[in-house]
Every structure is written in structure tokens, then in C-alpha cells.
Amino acid sequence: MSRKVCVIGVGYSDFNSMTPDIxxxxxxxxxxxxxxxxxxxxxxxxxxxxxxxxxxYWEGFSIFDEFVPDQIGAVLRPCMTxxxxxxxxxxxxxxxxKTGLLDTVLVEAHSKISDLLTPGEIMLHAMDPIFDRxxxxxxxxxxxxxxxxxxxxxxxxxxxxxxxxxxxxxxxLAGMEMQHYLRTTGTTEEHCAxxxxxxxxxxxxxxxxxxxxxxxxxxxxxxxxxFKPLKSLEISPxxxxxxxxxxxxxxxxxxxxxxxxxxxxxxxxxxxPWLGTREFDGGYAAKAARMAYKMSRIExxxxxxxxAEVDDRFSFKxxxxxxxxxxxxxxxxxxxxxxxxxxxxxxxxxxxxxxxLGVGNCYEATGLQKALEIVVQLRGEAGRRQVDDAEIxxxxxxxxxxxxxxxxxxxxxxxA
Amino acid sequence: MTGNDEMVPKDxxxxxxxxxxxYGRKITYSWWEPEVQYNWxxxxxxxRFLEELKKGSIVGRKCRKCRRxxxxxxxxxxxxxxxxxxxxxxxxxxxxxxxxxSYIDSDARKIKDPIFIGVISLDGxxxxxxxxxxxxxxxxxxxxxxxxxxxVWKHVSERTGAITDIKYxxxxxxxxxxx
Ligand SMILES: [Zn+2]
Numbered sequence: 236m237s238r239k240v241c242v243i244g245v246g247y248s249d250f251n252s253m254t255p256d257i258x259x260x261x262x263x264x265x266x267x268x269x270x271x272x273x274x275x276x277x278x279x280x281x282x283x284x285x286x287x288x289x290x291x292y293w294e295g296f297s298i299f300d301e302f303v304p305d306q307i308g309a310v311l312r313p314c315m316t317x318x319x320x321x322x323x324x325x326x327x328x329x330x331x332x333k334t335g336l337l338d339t340v341l342v343e344a345h346s347k348i349s350d351l352l353t354p355g356e357i358m359l360h361a362m363d364p365i366f367d368r369x370x371x372x373x374x375x376x377x378x379x380x381x382x383x384x385x386x387x388x389x390x391x392x393x394x395x396x397x398x399x400x401x402x403x404x405x406x407x408l409a410g411m412e413m414q415h416y417l418r419t420t421g422t423t424e425e426h427c428a429x430x431x432x433x434x435x436x437x438x439x440x441x442x443x444x445x446x447x448x449x450x451x452x453x454x455x456x457x458x459x460x461x462f463k464p465l466k467s468l469e470i471s472p473x474x475x476x477x478x479x480x481x482x483x484x485x486x487x488x489x490x491x492x493x494x495x496x497x498x499x500x501x502x503x504x505x506x507x508p509w510l511g512t513r514e515f516d517g518g519y520a521a522k523a524a525r526m527a528y529k530m531s532r533i534e535x536x537x538x539x540x541x542x543a544e545v546d547d548r549f550s551f552k553x554x555x556x557x558x559x560x561x562x563x564x565x566x567x568x569x570x571x572x573x574x575x576x577x578x579x580x581x582x583x584x585x586x587x588x589x590x591x592l593g594v595g596n597c598y599e600a601t602g603l604q605k606a607l608e609i610v611v612q613l614r615g616e617a618g619r620r621q622v623d624d625a626e627i628x629x630x631x632x633x634x635x636x637x638x639x640x641x642x643x644x645x646x647x648x649x650x651a
Numbered sequence: 652m653t654g655n656d657e658m659v660p661k662d663x664x665x666x667x668x669x670x671x672x673x674y675g676r677k678i679t680y681s682w683w684e685p686e687v688q689y690n691w692x693x694x695x696x697x698x699r700f701l702e703e704l705k706k707g708s709i710v711g712r713k714c715r716k717c718r719r720x721x722x723x724x725x726x727x728x729x730x731x732x733x734x735x736x737x738x739x740x741x742x743x744x745x746x747x748x749x750x751x752x753s754y755i756d757s758d759a760r761k762i763k764d765p766i767f768i769g770v771i772s773l774d775g776x777x778x779x780x781x782x783x784x785x786x787x788x789x790x791x792x793x794x795x796x797x798x799x800x801x802x803v804w805k806h807v808s809e810r811t812g813a814i815t816d817i818k819y820x821x822x823x824x825x826x827x828x829x830x
Binding site: 261278310365 | 681683685686687688689690691692693694695696697725726727729730731732
């Protein structure tokens with residue numbers, strides 16, 4: 236298993252909060268087309284396998300995999316869809332190549348979340364129907380009772396005792412987790428507010444970012460509490476966009492005359508769904524990282540990782556993840572932030588892309604947005620946000636509310 | 652799995668569970684009706700296609716590389732992986748590729764008048780390019796693969812820019828339509 240895996244092409248569509256002018260298939264097509272051009276390959280001849288990452292409910296199609304081949308170039312070719320973050324797609328492609336089975340693999344993930352009018356409902360639907368959903372929202376909703384006919388003998392069943400007034404948005408889970416994180420680490424709300432300011436300011440240098448803003452930590456502190464201690468500006472807003480990666484074996488990369496940029500490690504991990512049992516410390520990220528570090532022979536991540544893109548869909552998540560990834564000690568994230576170590580010139584530049592707070596929450600494409608930034612940085616193509624001497628980078632993504640799972644990928648410029 | 656110890660199977664094939672058992676709460680279950688709504692942006696190809704339907708016309712897109720005319724239109728060719736190049740007017744006549752006759756409705760209830768449904772390759776488009784639709788004014792022993800058909804449109808005042816602006820396809824007289 237000495238075969239090495241490289242990133243030979245990346246592409247992405249425009250990122251916008253709404254994309255009413257373009258169909259989701261066309262958006263995917265645009266990103267993949269750019270990735271193939273970047274790799275210098277003919278998709279209809281040179282790609283062995285195709286992987287998209289999409290969640291049926293976000294898309295609005297059941298059996299979503301049926302609808303992907305055309306726009307990614309995969310008609311009558313090996314193709315699969317992973318219900319998860321784009322990093323899981325990269326991990327699957329990595330394995331397909333690493334085993335020697337295939338040479339060139341496409342990975343695509345996207346968000347067309349503006350097509351979905353009720354994202355909160357999908358998150359609610361992802362929670363346990365017996366124990367968690369009834370305490371989040373009522374189940375009797377006469378407005379939408381479409382299909383079955385209810386009679387006196389067979390009335391519509393009622394579950395739970397909550398009413399409409401008690402209904403909360405599932406993002407309250409992030410508020411709960413933040414509460415726990417602040418309490419256990421001594422990190423303050425101000426620190427989390429600083430993360431928002433840092434990332435939204437950084438986003439000015441990333442043309443892909445849709446939510447750059449000239450704001451300060453005070454502005455964030457002044458924004459409304461939505462799920463105390465979580466405030467409105469600490470939540471990454473939704474964005475539409477597609478990202479595509481072409482991965483290949485090192486031999487294939489050399490044949491194509493592409494300077495190899497290695498994907499050297501990958502890890503993933505899922506915690507229990509029980510809210511009353513799970514840890515609120517990002518343990519999934521810690522274990523996924525351990526797996527990826529081992530694969531990449533990274534013994535001292537804090538010293539060896541030059542740049543990190545971590546999931547920051549809620550402000551505190553950036554600090555929590557940095558600590559889980561062993562890029563900071565527990566509670567040390569806030570200190571690194573205060574010392575400027577997380578900035579572009581710091582010792583562990585984090586989310587210089589603007590992160591999800593600056594770029595937007597692109598759902599299943601979140602992991603690829605992180606990985607894309609690492610690739611662009613290692614290639615030295617990041618322009619005004621370029622981090623000096625970046626050789627090894629880490630991309631991490633969480634599956635989002637209400638999950639406690641995620642993945643980590645490591646990329647390296649040389650050696651590997 | 653009935654949760655009812657007193658229920659003794661009378662039928663050797665198993666215990667029948669009916670709505671009464673469910674609604675009578677003899678069985679533990681959980682109920683959920685998601686409030687899910689989507690509003691898909693259609694993009695240039697589908698939007699134009701639907702606009703044209705409203706006018707009683709069908710359009711496709713041509714890929715200059717493989718010279719195919721794609722219906723329904725797409726902005727990219729899935730075969731060449733190139734963007735498609737131009738709009739092409741398509742006839743509302745065509746040939747049945749395949750079909751089926753349904754004797755039950757979507758709730759599996761028997762229906763008196765069977766539903767004819769199938770795929771039509773449209774004249775003016777490349778082979779195997781067309782749409783799925785209903786057939787009307789045709790009998791079960793007449794319909795066949797290769798049958799020539801023509802669209803029956805709704806009145807212009809009833810059209811909404813939907814695939815159902817065509818009511819159904821009916822048999823075309825021998826030699827009818829420009830193939
Ligand atoms: Zn073509």
C-alpha cells in the first residue's frame with residue numbers, strides 16, 4: 236500500500252446566498268468542468284470513478300444518486316453518492332486509488348440550500364423522533380396534513396405534549412454545546428466573537444466568500460442572543476455553491492505533468508446520536524484527526540501543520556475543533572487567538588479562507604471548501620491571503636446539526 | 652412486534668396488523684409529518700422549455716460536437732460534456748418507444764379506464780430523445796411500440812407552463828407528421 240494519492244484538479248462554481256438563475260445540475264457541471272480543465276484531463280476518457288456527496292433531504296430528491304451522472308460526466312461509468320460531507324467523498328476516492336483499484340477519481344459536493352424553504356425542518360427531522368423531536372417541536376400540524384384522511388374512529392395521532400409556542404429551531408443544540416464548551420475551557424463569549432470578526436475580515440481576501448464583513452468583536456457581542464450564549468452573528472449564513480476535486484495516483488499525476496500535491500491522510504468518526512449520552516467536546520474530530528495523523532506520520536501536529544481549515548459553522552466550533560485536533564491544548568484556543576497565532580501570519584493560521592462564517596455554510600460542500608483552501612494555499616495560489624511556506628495543511632469538517640461526526644484530511648506539498 | 656401478548660395468530664401466515672391496531676394504539680409507534688418545502692430554481696434550459704410549452708411549442712438544445720438534439724433541453728451535453736450550443740424547434744409528433752397500461756391507480760385501487768403511459772421520441776430531435784407522457788384516444792389492443800403519435804394540447808387559456816400543458820398524445824393517421 237505504498238501508492239500515493241494526489242490532488243490533480245480543483246474547481247468551484249460561484250458562491251452566492253441565492254442562485255435563482257441557475258439549476259443545481261448546472262452548478263455542479265460548472266464546478267466539475269473547471270476541475271477537469273484544471274487537471275488537464277478529458278472527463279469522458281480519463282476519469283475512472285465518480286463520487287458525489289449529497290443528502291436527499293437537502294436536495295429534495297430521494298435516491299439522489301440517480302440524478303448526478305449527466306452533469307459530472309459519469310453517464311454509464313462507475314458512480315456513487317455518499318450521504319455526507321464532501322470530505323467523506325475525498326476519503327472514499329483516496330481508498331479507491333490507494334488500493335490500486337483505480338487511478339483517477341472525481342469528488343463533488345455542493346449546496347443548493349436556497350432551493351429548500353424549510354432547512355430547520357430537515358434538521359428537526361434528523362433528531363430522535365421519540366425523545367428529542369417532541370421537546371423541540373409539536374407533531375400535530377393541521378396546515379400541512381395532506382395524505383391520510385382522519386376520522387373520529389381513526390383520529391390523527393398525537394405524540395408529545397408540546398405546543399407551537401414551545402417550538403425551537405434545532406440550532407439550539409449549538410447553543411447548548413457552546414455553553415458546555417465555554418464552561419469547561421474558560422473561554423469567553425468575547426473570544427468567540429473575535430473568531431467571527433477574524434473570519435469575516437479574512438473573507439475580504441477570498442473572492443469565493445459571500446459573507447465578508449468589516450465587523451469587530453464588539454459588533455458581534457452586540458448582536459442578538461438566539462440560543463444563549465450563541466448570538467446571531469456567530470452563526471454561518473447559508474450559501475449555494477459547488478466544489479469538485481480530481482484525485483489521482485502519483486504515477487497518473489506525473490504522466491499528466493502535474494506537480495504532485497499529496498493527500499496523505501484521512502480519518503473519520505461518528506459519535507452516538509443520543510444527546511444525553513454524547514460528549515460535547517468535539518471527540519469525533521479528535522479521533523478522526525488521530526487516524527489521519529497516523530496515516531500521514533504526523534507525530535506533533537501543532538508543530539507540523541502549517542495551515543488549518545476547520546469547521547466554524549458556529550463561532551465556538553473553530554476553537555473547539557482546534558483543541559480536538561490537538562492543534563491547541565484544551566482551553567488554549569482562545570489564547571492562541573488573543574496572541575494572533577490563528578491569523579495569516581500566526582503559527583497556526585486557521586480559516587484564512589474566511590471559514591464558513593465568511594464563505595457561508597455550504598452544507599455537504601463544507602469539507603471541500605476547507606480542503607479547497609488548503610490546496611490553493613499549498614499551491615501558492617491564494618493571492619493576498621497566501622500563507623508563507625505552507626507545506627502541510629489540514630481540512631476538517633463536521634456533519635453539522637444535530638450530528639456529532641466528522642472527518643479530517645491532510646494534504647502535503649512534497650514528501651508525503 | 653405487535654406489542655400485544657393477547658393477540659394469537661389465527662392465520663398461519665402471521666398476524667394481520669390493520670389500521671385499527673395502529674390508530675387504536677395497540678402497537679407502539681411514532682408519527683411524524685415533515686413540513687418540507689422546496690422551490691427549485693430551474694435554470695435557463697428548463698425555464699425556456701416550460702415557457703415554450705405555454706405557447707404550444709417544444710424546444711430542444713443542439714450539441715454541435717456530437718450533433719445531437721437534446722429534448723428536454725439541457726445546457727450541457729452529457730455525452731460530450733460540452734455546453735450545448737443552440738435552441739432547436741421540435742415537432743409535437745413522434746414515435747412510441749415503449750409504453751405500459753396501468754389497470755390500478757397510485758393507491759393500487761382497480762380503475763375502470765386504464766391509464767396509458769409511455770415514452771415518445773419526438774420528431775426533430777435525435778433518436779431516443781423525447782418525453783414520457785399519457786396516451787389518449789387509443790385502445791389497449793391498438794397501442795404498440797413504433798406507433799406514430801401527436802400531442803393534444805390544452806387550450807391556451809389553460810396552459811401554465813408545465814409538462815401537462817400537453818394533455819396526452821393520440822395516434823397519428825398513417826404517414827402523418829414530419830419525421
Ligand atoms: Zn454532445
